[in-house]
Every structure is written in structure tokens, then in C-alpha cells.
Amino acid sequence: MVDGGDVRVVPFGDDAVLVELSGLTEVRALDDAVRAARATDPQAAAIVDQVPAARTLLLRVRAGADPRELPVLRWWSARSAPAADRAVAEVVLTVEYDGPDLADVARLTGLTADEVVTRHTAGRYTVAFGGFMPGFAYLTGLDPVLRVPRLDSPRVRVPAGAVAVADEFTAVYPAPTPGGWRLLGRCDLDLFDVERQPPALLQPGTRVRFTAA
Secondary structure, eight states, rough: EEEEEEEEEEEEEESEEEESSHHHHHHHHHHHHHHHHHOOOOGGTEEEEEEESEEEEEEEEEETOOOOGGGGHHHHHHTTTTOSSOOOOOEEEEEEETTTTHHHHHHHTTHHHHHHHHHHHOOOEEEEEOOOOOOEEEEEOOOGGGGGOOSSSOOOOOOTTTTEEEEEEEOOSSSSSESSSSEEEHHHHHOOOOTTSSSSOOOTTTTEEEEEE
């Protein structure tokens, strides 16, 4: 185990380490730093997968490599260094704002439905980490006024493409599934395709904007 104050690195099986951080902002900073390192730092070449979550970052290495040799604390120290003209992908999602919970979100926030849409489309979002199913991404950057609790009783079925909010996040359901987020609208973009590389359209670090149809 390595403890660097704000960051704690612990073994996670034989081929990975789990980096524990104090919050989502720190996870995003280290996740970006590691992705940048994988493009330039030979010591990052052993990494084959990195999985951010709300307060952790999992780093898995190729067979035969020792995950304990990853210079995580060095990458953490360099997290604030400017990326060298590193392009950041942006995805624009066109939404039909006709969701069944739009009126409830307006009521809970004290806004009109049109004001909810205006605030949601004004946001500049970042994919923080993946969710409970392939292609589901937690997006940060939601207007604090739009932070509403999950439904008391989840729906049995949420349709694919449903655009939703819950707590501090917004998201799009990539496939039909049960769900408890509040639905603002829907979009038609295919968020997960096994024939695409990578299959998930919304990768951690990707910027996302919503626009009204």
C-alpha cells in the first residue's frame, strides 16, 4: 500500500491497483493525468485498462507487468500540468424534451418546464465514470438548481435514449432497463455498439452538450 495523503494506492489482485481519492474532482484529475501519461510516459505503457468511479480509479496492467511499479504518486503530482494541446472529444446530443418527469422536475426546482430545458442545455458536461450497464455514463456539470432526488419507486422500464437527472448527475440510458432517475426527454443516438471501437460512445473525460430538438 502507498499512502500519499490525498491519494492511497492499494493492491487489487495480481494485475491491478486501486487508487482511493477523496472525491470525484480528484478522480477526474488523476484519470486525465493517467490518460495523458499513457500517450507519452513509457511507465504507463503497461496499463491496459483504467476504470474511474466516484472516489476510486482502478488501473489494470498487462500480463507479466507489476502494477506496484506504476508511478501513481508522480502522475498525481503532475495532474495540474497543462495537457500539451491534447484534444478533448465532445459529443452533442439532440434531445426531444418531452419526458414524463419534466413537469415534476420543474415543480421540485421552482422553475417552469422551459426553464428546466434552458438550464439543462446550457450545461457543459464531462463523463465522470461508467454506470451499471454498458454505455451508461455519469455526467458531471449539472446546474445545481436541477439537482433532484431519484424517484421513490424506480420504473420497471426506462426506454433507450431517455435523458435523465438525479442528484448531481445527468445521464442517458443506452438501452431499455429499470431505473429511478427523473426523465427529461429522449435522444436517438446509439450510445453503445459492440461493432464500434470503442463500443461506448461516452468515454470518461468526454465532453457532452445537450441541445433541444
